[in-house]
Amino acid sequence: MDSAISMDGKVALVTGAAAGLGRATALILARAGARLCLVDIDPEGLAGTAEEISALGGEALVQMADLGVAENCEQAVRATVERFGRLDALCNIAAVMVACHAGEMTDAQWEKTMAVNLGAPFRLFRAALPHLLEAHGAVVNVTSCAASQGQAYTAAYCASKAGLTNLTKALAMEYINQPIRINAVAPGGMDTALAAGFWQLQEPDASLIQRYTPLRGSVAIEDVAAMVAFLASDAASSIHGASIPVDNGITAG
Numbered sequence: 001m002d003s004a005i006s007m008d009g010k011v012a013l014v015t016g017a018a019a020g021l022g023r024a025t026a027l028i029l030a031r032a033g034a035r036l037c038l039v040d041i042d043p044e045g046l047a048g049t050a051e052e053i054s055a056l057g058g059e060a061l062v063q064m065a066d067l068g069v070a071e072n073c074e075q076a077v078r079a080t081v082e083r084f085g086r087l088d089a090l091c092n093i094a095a096v097m098v099a100c101h102a103g104e105m106t107d108a109q110w111e112k113t114m115a116v117n118l119g120a121p122f123r124l125f126r127a128a129l130p131h132l133l134e135a136h137g138a139v140v141n142v143t144s145c146a147a148s149q150g151q152a153y154t155a156a157y158c159a160s161k162a163g164l165t166n167l168t169k170a171l172a173m174e175y176i177n178q179p180i181r182i183n184a185v186a187p188g189g190m191d192t193a194l195a196a197g198f199w200q201l202q203e204p205d206a207s208l209i210q211r212y213t214p215l216r217g218s219v220a221i222e223d224v225a226a227m228v229a230f231l232a233s234d235a236a237s238s239i240h241g242a243s244i245p246v247d248n249g250i251t252a253g
Contacts, residue, residue, distance in 0.1 A: 005233035007034035010135075011084040012232060013076065013128070014038055015067060015120070016094030018045025021142065021187070023052075024225035025091055030058035032229065037061045037080035040094065067094055068115035073123035077131070087131040089232035092121035092141045092164075097157040110156045117160035122167060129180075136179040140231045141168050142224075143186045145247045161186075165243050172241030181240045183231045188219040188247030219248050 005028075012029050016022030018040035026036050030053040038053075040046050043064050050060040061083045065072040080087050096116040098109045121141050132139065146154060147161040168184040175182065224246045230236050231244070 005032045005230055005235045007032040007088070007229075007233055009033070010088035010233075011035045011037070011080065011086050012089040012091060013080050013087060013124070014091045014093060015076075015124070016040055017049050018042035019049075021221055021224055021228075022091075022093040023049045024221050025093060025228045026060070027052060027056070028225050028229040029089070029091075029232065030056050030060070032233065034089070035059045035061075035084050037063060037076065037083070039063045039065055039067065039076050041066050067120035067124070068096075068112055070119070070123055073120055074127045077124060077127035081131055086135055087128055088135045088137040090124055090128045090132065090137070090139045091228055091232055092124060092139070093228070094120065095142070095144075095157075097154060099153050101153065102155045105156060113156035113160050114163075117157065118163045118167065121164055125171065125182075132180050133178055138181040138232050138236070139168075139171070139183070140228050141165075141182075141184040142228065143168070143184045143243060145186055145188045145245065145250050147186055147243070149250075168243060169241055176240065181231075181236065183236070183239055183241065184243040185224060185227050185231065186243050186245045186247065187224040188245075188250045191218050191221070219246060 007029055012034045014022055014026045014036060017026045017038035026038055026049055030036060038046050038049055038060050046062045050062050053060040063076050063079055065076055067073055096113045098113055125139055141164050143165045144161040146158045147165040151158055165184055168182055172182040227246050
């Protein structure tokens with residue numbers, strides 16, 4: 001899919017860009033011609049992504065930031081526009097998932113999950129909106145199959161992703177008459193560091209986990225990244241307000 005998109009002359013801000021889906025998306029966008037602002041809390045991972053983009057002949061600005069802190073969202077957008085003069089696509093990929101028994105979840109864990117998974121995408125959208133309207137740009141929020149499935153041991157994550165899905169649709173309706181596209185991608189389980197943390201859970205009930213284990217196995221990160229990049233590009237000009245599953249059929253029935 002990435003071979004069919006063009007981002008020539010465009011600028012994209014990608015959160016969670018140090019590894020996993022964020023890095024894969026940034027690389028596809030770079031190959032399509034975009035200049036990138038890469039945002040994450042991992043400086044070494046960010047440097048690695050930037051090096052790969054440079055090897056492709058691309059250009060990347062690195063912003064190390066905890067997006068759970070409100071002012072960092074505004075700063076990331078401001079830095080992008082100051083460096084590149086525009087912003088065409090906002091890809092909200094950064095996420096936090098705390099796997100634990102719900103009764104043992106702390107306030108800090110709940111609030112951090114909501115701040116990064118739901119608060120940051122909204123604050124980034126709000127800061128980016130005037131620039132995206134000027135560029136006739138796009139927002140792509142990465143939600144999850146957990147937005148539409150109750151999944152044991154990830155209460156905050158499920159709640160935040162369900163909220164992000166409906167936030168996507170609410171914003172799409174509010175701006176349906178404006179020159180901006182707002183969509184979401186809902187992946188199934190991928191082999192990422194985020195997912196790996198789930199297996200550190202103490203004494204889980206395996207029968208509960210099996211209820212949402214995909215028969216076709218984990219989703220390829222590159223497939224999800226390709227969908228995010230597609231929605232960020234003009235190739236998806238007729239898609240607005242959608243939440244597209246890329247989950248190997250886990251939510252089909």
